Each structure stands twice: as structure tokens, then as C-alpha cells.
Amino acid sequence: MEDGTAERIRPRDRILETARDMFHKHGIKGVGVDAITEAAGTNKMTLYRHFESKDDLVIECLRATACSANAMWQKFEAEHPGDKLAQLHAWVRMAADCLMTDGRGCDMANAAIELSETDHPARRVIKELKQAQRDRLVGLCRDAGIGQAELLADTLSLLLEGARVSLQSVGAEGPSAQFVRMAEGLITSFRGASAR
Amino acid sequence: MEDGTAERIRPRDRILETARDMFHKHGIKGVGVDAITEAAGTNKMTLYRHFESKDDLVIECLRATACSANAMWQKFEAEHPGDKLAQLHAWVRMAADCLMTDGRGCDMANAAIELSETDHPARRVIKELKQAQRDRLVGLCRDAGIGQAELLADTLSLLLEGARVSLQSVGAEGPSAQFVRMAEGLITSFRGASAR
DNA sequence: TCTAGAAGTTACAGACCGGTAACACCCTAG
DNA sequence: CTAGGGTGTTACCGGTCTGTAACTTCTAGA
Numbered sequence: 001m002e003d004g005t006a007e008r009i010r011p012r013d014r015i016l017e018t019a020r021d022m023f024h025k026h027g028i029k030g031v032g033v034d035a036i037t038e039a040a041g042t043n044k045m046t047l048y049r050h051f052e053s054k055d056d057l058v059i060e061c062l063r064a065t066a067c068s069a070n071a072m073w074q075k076f077e078a079e080h081p082g083d084k085l086a087q088l089h090a091w092v093r094m095a096a097d098c099l100m101t102d103g104r105g106c107d108m109a110n111a112a113i114e115l116s117e118t119d120h121p122a123r124r125v126i127k128e129l130k131q132a133q134r135d136r137l138v139g140l141c142r143d144a145g146i147g148q149a150e151l152l153a154d155t156l157s158l159l160l161e162g163a164r165v166s167l168q169s170v171g172a173e174g175p176s177a178q179f180v181r182m183a184e185g186l187i188t189s190f191r192g193a194s195a196r
Numbered sequence: 197m198e199d200g201t202a203e204r205i206r207p208r209d210r211i212l213e214t215a216r217d218m219f220h221k222h223g224i225k226g227v228g229v230d231a232i233t234e235a236a237g238t239n240k241m242t243l244y245r246h247f248e249s250k251d252d253l254v255i256e257c258l259r260a261t262a263c264s265a266n267a268m269w270q271k272f273e274a275e276h277p278g279d280k281l282a283q284l285h286a287w288v289r290m291a292a293d294c295l296m297t298d299g300r301g302c303d304m305a306n307a308a309i310e311l312s313e314t315d316h317p318a319r320r321v322i323k324e325l326k327q328a329q330r331d332r333l334v335g336l337c338r339d340a341g342i343g344q345a346e347l348l349a350d351t352l353s354l355l356l357e358g359a360r361v362s363l364q365s366v367g368a369e370g371p372s373a374q375f376v377r378m379a380e381g382l383i384t385s386f387r388g389a390s391a392r
Numbered sequence: 393t394c395t396a397g398a399a400g401t402t403a404c405a406g407a408c409c410g411g412t413a414a415c416a417c418c419c420t421a422g
Numbered sequence: 423c424t425a426g427g428g429t430g431t432t433a434c435c436g437g438t439c440t441g442t443a444a445c446t447t448c449t450a451g452a
Contacts, residue, residue, distance in 0.1 A: 027312045029225045032439060046399055112365040113301065113309050116223045130366045154371035155378050162358030169308035170326045175350035182351050189385065228409060239430060250410065
């Protein structure tokens with residue numbers, strides 16, 4: 001039987017998962033394909049049989065990251081079905097957890113900074129995936145009954161993005177330590193404004 | 197005469213200025229020392245006579261960037277002597293200008309993301325310079341008579357940092373377009389709270 | 393058991409990287 | 423005019439990088 005749930009993971013998936021982890025930790029230009037394949041317990045030829053190039057692998061990793069993010073959104077909906085405001089608070093909590101446990105920032109943002117070539121193929125993907133996340137947060141704010149939903153969503157986006165990068169430059173004791181207080185304060189402030 | 201204001205700029209300064217520009221545009225790992233020296237109209241040997249290593253050059257570039265930032269702070273004080281609140285608004289305006297005209301983000305933040313090695317010599321410098329900027333903004337907020345000065349300063353910091361990275365991932369039409377509105381709204385909100 | 397395709401292995405090409413050595417040059421201070 | 427320091431030039435080292443070729447081994451499906 002072809003057996004979809006093979007006990008030993010397919011090399012392609014092992015490479016993808018390993019590459020995601022290593023790109024996240026050391027950056028894209030900071031890790032070579034040799035290191036990835038070795039860590040994945042395979043070899044370079046196998047990588048190039050499954051991915052056209054390193055850039056292609058990078059793009060596939062970013063798509064996988066977006067997929068994980070989608071799973072989180074579904075978890076919010078599952079844990080607080082219908083309660084959009086609770087989902088928004090869950091988003092803040094998730095973001096804070098991510099800040100405290102992770103250390104390195106958003107893979108897409110990091111990639112956008114690292115791949116400075118304006119015509120890099122990954123840039124299209126980053127832009128559309130980030131746009132999708134933004135739309136999702138705007139929708140959540142709107143459904144939570146907040147008046148200026150776009151403005152709140154954009155403010156929260158920038159705060160999180162800023163906290164993730166500040167974490168890497170000034171460290172955990174820097175401004176990013178106040179993220180939850182800022183975010184919650186903003187939400188109550190916007191809720192008050194829309195209920196006036 | 198040794199003539200401090202030599203009409204032809206010293207090679208060291210040419211290298212430093214060129215490296216700053218190229219690191220800013222293409223990232224640190226995205227440009228080699230050969231490219232820098234060629235663009236600076238000199239050669240690799242001269243670079244290594246003035247800088248111990250590429251890492252040393254990077255650090256010197258970051259210090260120069262911090263120096264430019266200091267000049268901006270002095271400009272704020274010169275244009276609005278004593279009026280700390282006006283200086284705070286000038287800071288917002290400067291940040292917005294920077295967002296619209298520049299495209300690439302903060303050199304220190306970009307470097308922190310790119311140089312993921314936790315023991316990289318540049319990380320110390322980045323942290324202390326970023327910390328200094330933070331202290332400066334906190335002081336400005338406090339002197340402007342804002343109650344929760346640290347919280348406002350940290351929020352503004354994260355907003356700007358987030359706007360700069362968002363600009364690179366989602367583009368100019370993304371959340372960063374609302375930076376001024378967010379920042380000004382925060383300032384009035386914090387002013388109202390401290391004057392209650 | 394046989395076979396086809398996936399995966400592993402080794403070696404290599406070609407380019408770029410940071411950094412150094414040896415030597416020729418120029419320009420200015422004395 | 424001359425001596426010396428800053429600069430330019432060329433060549434090179436050892437390493438790493440992405441990507442490929444040719445060949446062998448393994449494994450799953452019939």
C-alpha cells in the first residue's frame with residue numbers, strides 16, 4: 001500500500017521542516033543547502049530533485065509558515081466560537097507568547113529584510129501572505145464590533161512587528177516587554193470610542 | 197599644511213560612507229568588501245589598513261548612523277528650543293518622512309536581524325545604541341509633561357520599528373501608511389490621560 | 393521475485409567570499 | 423631634493439556557496 005501516513009517522513013517534508021527551522025534561526029543567507037540537507041539526514045541531490053533552487057525552497061518554507069499561521073486562526077475560532085472579541089484577545093495572548101518564547105521575529109519580515117533585491121521572487125509571496133494576515137486581523141476587529149477596525153488592526157500589526165524586531169535589537173527588556181499592555185490598552189480605547 | 201578640510205576626502209571616510217549606503221540598500225551579507233572598495237574608488241588593501249575586518253567596518257558604520265541620529269535630535273532642539281512637545285511632534289514628522297522617502301528600514305534593526313549569531317560583535321553596539329535612542333525618546337516624552345512617558349515612548353518606538361519593517365514586507369500601502377495618524381492619536385490620548 | 397523510480401553517494405564546476413603578501417607609486421613634509 | 427607614509431595594483435590563499443553529472447543502492451508495487 002502506498003500508505004499516506006508513512007512512519008518515516010518523506011525526504012521532501014524533512015527538508016522543508018528542517019529548512020524552515022534553520023532559516024528561522026540563522027536567516028536565509030546564513031545557512032547553506034548543504035547544512036540543511038545534512039541536518040535533514042539527506043543530501044543535496046535529493047533537495048534539488050524536489051526544489052528548483054534555494055529560492056524555491058525559501059518560498060515553499062514561507063508558504064508553510066503561512067499555513068501554520070492559518071492553523072492558529074482556526075484554533076482561535078475553535079476555542080472561542082463566534083466570540084470575536086475573545087478571539088482578538090487570544091490573538092494578543094498568542095503574540096505575547098510568541099514574543100517571549102521565540103526570540104527571533106517573523107519569518108516573512110526577516111526574509112523581506114534579508115532579501116533586499118526588489119525583484120526577488122520571494123517578495124511577491126511575502127507581500128501577498130502578509131496582506132492576507134492583515135485582512136484577517138481587520139476582519140476580526142470589524143466582526144468584534146470595533147468602529148475603526150482597519151486602524152486598530154494596522155496599529156496592532158505594527159506593534160507586533162515592531163516588538164519582534166525590537167526584541168532582536170534591544171532585547172527582551174526593551175519596549176517589547178510592554179506589548180500586552182499596549183495592545184490591550186488600544187483595544188479598550190478603540191472599544192470605548194466605538195461605543196460612545 | 198596638513199589641512200583638516202582636505203578637498204579630496206580621505207579614503208577611510210569614502211569607504212565608510214559608501215559602505216553605509218551599500219549596507220543600507222543591500223544588507224550586510226548582500227555586499228562584499230570588493231564591491232564596497234570599488235564603489236568607493238579605492239581597493240581592498242586600503243580598506244583593511246583602516247578597518248580590522250568587515251565586522252569592524254560594520255560596527256563603525258552603525259556608529260556613524262547613530263551619529264547622524266544624534267544630529268537629528270540636536271536639530272529638533274534647535275528648531276523648537278525648550279518646546280519639548282513640539283520636538284515630539286517633529287520626531288513624528290521626521291519618522292514619517294523617513295518612512296516615505298527611504299523604503300528600507302533602520303540599519304541597526306536590519307543588522308540585528310541579519311546578524312543572527314548571538315555573539316556577533318555588532319550586537320553589543322546595536323543594543324547600546326538602540327537603548328540610547330530609547331532613553332532619549334523617553335526623556336523627551338517625560339519633559340513634554342506626559343504622565344506615562346515610558347509607555348508612550350516605547351509604544352512610539354514599536355510603532356516606528358514596525359512601520360519600517362512592514363514597509364519592506366507589505367509595502368507602502370500597508371499599515372505603515374497610517375503611522376502618523378497612529379502616533380498623533382497616541383500622543384493626544386496620553387496627553388489627555390496625564391491632564392485628567 | 394522482478395522492476396521502475398526514488399533516494400544516496402561522490403565528485404566536480406564555477407563563482408564569490410574575507411583576508412593577506414609583495415611591490416610599485418605618489419605626494420607631501422622636512 | 424629626499425625620505426617616508428599613505429595609497430594603488432596584482433596575485434594569491436583557503437574556504438564556502440549554489441547547482442549539476444554520473445553512478446550506485448534501496449524500496450515499494452506488480
